[in-house]
Amino acid sequence: MSHTHSFHVSKSSVHLKWDNSLPPALTVDSGTEISFDLLDGGYNQFTSTSTASDVPNFNLALGDPAIGPVYVNGAEPGDVLKVEFLNLKTADFGWTAVFPSSLGFGLLHDEFPDPALKIWDLKTHASEGYTEFKSGIHIPIHPFLGVVGIAREQAGEFSTIPPYETGGNIDCRHITVGSTLYLPVKVRGALFSCGDGHAAQGDGEVCGTAIECQMKASVRLTVEKGKSWVTSPHYRTTGEHSVNQARLTGNGEYAVLGIDPDLREASRKALRGAIDWLVGEKGLTREEAYMLCSVCADLRIAEIVDMPNYAVSCGVPLSIFVGET
Incomplete structure (x- = not known):
């Protein structure tokens, strides 16, 4: 009961x-x-x-x-x-x-x-x-x-x-x-x-x-x-309450691929590239970009079978930048 x-x-x-x-x-x-x-x-x-x-x-x-x-x-x-x-x-x-x-x-x-x-x-x-x-x-x-x-x-x-x-x-x-x-x-x-x-x-x-x-x-x-x-x-999860990817990625995302034979290092390369983009294109400081990635960017394993290198993507949803086309 x-x-x-x-x-x-x-x-x-x-x-x-x-x-x-x-x-x-x-x-x-x-x-x-x-x-x-x-x-x-x-x-x-x-x-x-x-x-x-x-x-x-x-x-x-x-x-x-x-x-x-x-x-x-x-x-x-x-x-x-x-x-x-x-x-x-x-x-x-x-x-x-x-x-x-x-x-x-x-x-x-x-x-x-x-x-x-x-x-x-x-x-x-x-x-x-x-x-x-x-x-x-x-x-x-x-x-x-x-x-x-x-x-x-x-x-x-x-x-x-x-x-x-x-x-x-x-x-x-x-x-x-x-x-x-x-x-x-x-x-x-x-x-x-x-x-x-x-x-x-x-x-x-x-x-x-x-x-x-x-x-x-x-x-x-x-x-x-x-x-x-x-x-x-x-x-x-349920469709009603799960992370609303349409809301987050409705404008697409900017993603960077990290390639390396070590999965963690591939992740570091992908994240580092996303930070560099946020600094260069969006005018953030490196510290701001690092924190922003931690609260909205997604690390994904894009490829793990084509040894000896792995591919990891770090994607930043473009919809977080309001007032931009």
Whole structure:
């Protein structure tokens, strides 16, 4: 039977490690709807008045906090936890940062030694569905959660920063309102947690951050049996709520191909080329171009079979440049 009673988990139930010995913040039946108050992916270390001078003081050890866990009655190892995303509401501001290269964070971290920070206004144009990067560049708001996961089978503490077969920091922008995520249960109760709200992100999150923001989230958690094929995160989207590619790419895109025998280096070449184009054609600084790519450009594997070289494209949707033909 499905239960639709309302339950809430506050941001005080925060943790920075996946650990199957954590006591549940809440215990619910299968089919329950739950709301969460979520910290941003930086543990709310930046405010709406923060500047680039605050970035070196950022404590990376506080990255990707999760809220929970929630124990789901009836969930047993071998089952699947079905996560339906019902509502995602962003805060009034968000941020995108380039961290100092010494942290090794970001696809081109070695080429961006200096910190940078962009504070986004997520309120003024929210009803119109976008936020302004700078005059003439609009980014569609498309909320999703970077961290969605359940406890691992192994005992001990595991960082919330990387993704796992049980979910975690998967940073998949396609899993949004209307989408359904399926996670393989490894421990009794599943122990579900979530966090790391994003207002927008490009595939790849290339500078290491999206539009990071605090968020209010509502999900429905349901235990499903007999789906042995779910051994890693699976997800389903609907046409109504999935990323609106027509809106993003209705004017086409400008894309750069990176070619290299190493897939990561091919990705770096593609991204570097897109940055160069944004600097040369659109007048952005390199730091601005790097952050812009992280919140709207998509990295795609264009070719992976014609060895020894791989081809990766980095595409920038042209519809973000308003007032241009």
